[in-house]
Amino acid sequence: MTASTKASRKPDTKLAEKYRLYLRQMLLIRRFEEKAGEAYSLGKIGGFCHLYIGQEAVGVGCLSQLRPDDYIVTTYRDHGQALVRGISSRAVMAELFGKAAGCSKGKGGSMHMFDASLGFLGGHGIVGGHIPLAAGIGFAIKYRAKDQVAVCFFGEAAINNGAFHEALNMAGIWKLPCIFICENNRYGMGTALDRATATWNISERAASYDMSREVVDGQDLLEVMAAMDRAVVRARRPAAPTLLEIRTYRFVGHSMSDPIHGHYRTKEEVEAHRKRDPILLWQEKLKADGIITEEQIATMDKEVVAEVQDAYDFADAAEDPELEELYADVYAPVQAGSGE
């Protein structure tokens, strides 16, 4: 069964409920990121802040196919995936605000969202550096003969980094239960794909690693879900890795310091892509299938906006970490067995 074949028929109630949930998740990311951008402008959020606006269907579609005991590692553009995986909007916003109630106790910030209890093992800040970590998690799963899956998100700019090649090669040799998800949003910061990558059909790289591959329209939630479903099936025992190239588009700048289009892309190009807004496309589909009405969407949006406002208020009022936290968590608190 894939999500696509099922969706082409009249969806049952349970499925309709799920589809509405996915819409809510995408809306939550959109409204959350808009609010984060606003908070950044007000100086409530510091450092770097990379928004996920335009790419919502990738995170929602991929994570929808996972089990609670699977693992995720991702990039510094991690707020959306953290929310979908189940970290509360309060904990994510508080982390952005650097507060003790944040999901990483205010020590990680925008780029380092963690919740080990959800298998969400980090936003990572070095392009490509986290791809071998996913291979290592996959290695551990295989070592323990489990049927979990290790999922790794990265941008298309990471594929020219040695870490990508080294990790995928080992995943290929050892048949690790890994799904490598390349979110191809066409620009590595301001460098267009065709200026950075000799063979820009990214998924073809999988051939070098004896790995399954798919190219996916990342603005179409159903397509993302279907491709991810197939990848998950391959990754569960007996394990085989997959490289998914999910083509998407970043509707906003690389980070908060980058304007929406800048020098590297035109306003017209951004406008053209905005017409394929994954949220609008999904809303249209759900309306056409009779799963949701315009009024219900408006209500849902209101709820989401309220949730985000609550997260903002919570984060704003939350406490900074105590100064003692400065030196905590550098090393393990108890050195079991080391004789110390």
Add this chain to the structure above:
Amino acid sequence: MPTLTYRDALNQALREEMQRDPDVFLMGEEVGVYQGAYKVSRGLLEEFGPNRVVDTPITELGFAGVGVGAAMVGLRPIIEFMTWNFALLAIDQLVNSAAKMRYMSGGQVGVPIVFRGPSGSALQLAAQHSQSFESMYANIPGLKVVMPATPADAKGLLKSAVRDDDPIVFMEGEMLYNVKGEVPEGEYTLPIGVADIKRPGEHVTLVCHAKTVAIALKAAQQLEADGISAEVIDLRTIRPLDTAAIFESVGKTHRCVVVEEGWPFAGVGAQVVDEIQREVFDELDGPVLRVTGADVPMPYNKRLEKAAKVDADKVVDAVRKVTYTANS
């Protein structure tokens, strides 16, 4: 007590830890079928099988990251670098992943991993194969840096390193693998972060680690003939640094020379000297001097190489200066 080489003491530690804990595995280049580039992992593939003794491609960044990822979900990887020179390709995983994970996750995700392999110069291996990077790694909060000088220390410290919950940079002496010494059998661990007085003395403290321990001991022997009694302190762990042991010794001898194989600039000795001048300045009867490798890439030529390396004569010269017994 049985006499073992440093190499076999490490092998024994690996074997015992892998027998003790099924989550411990060994990964690296040539660790399995080839039996280890320096034969430290001899026989382990046969005993533990290919799932736990894992040969990798030549892909240091990749397999260091695989180790970190596996450790993040609870395994206890031992990652062997064929030498620490090659580990430079992997340094992002040590510095940005292993050392940072616990902190940036707010304490949620630890990385119990050992990165190990030979360090320092051997004989005429030239610039890219003759380096000591301990001060570089010791600069990084989140890492621990362990460097055993004797077979017994090698066993005791490696076993503790495997059981430690933090990422450990474990540097073995490339020239120490054939050194023999008595090694306790079975369960034998040494605390990380504790220095060892390898020779007690009264007049001057020689602070050293790894390969320079033997050099300092040789210098101490030469000095003894002239009536100078040197205390040799083997740091064993660079980070955390056992400053208490250093201060206690300097409090007794009032003079100190720090010896290390690496380069002088921002080296381990620089940290030791800083600690001494801040904490026990009043104990000093002379400046603390450092004996280090020459501040150059290692030359291939034998004569130049000898000139670049630390030796006992250089240590003796430094001691004569701090004890004001120099001839010139």
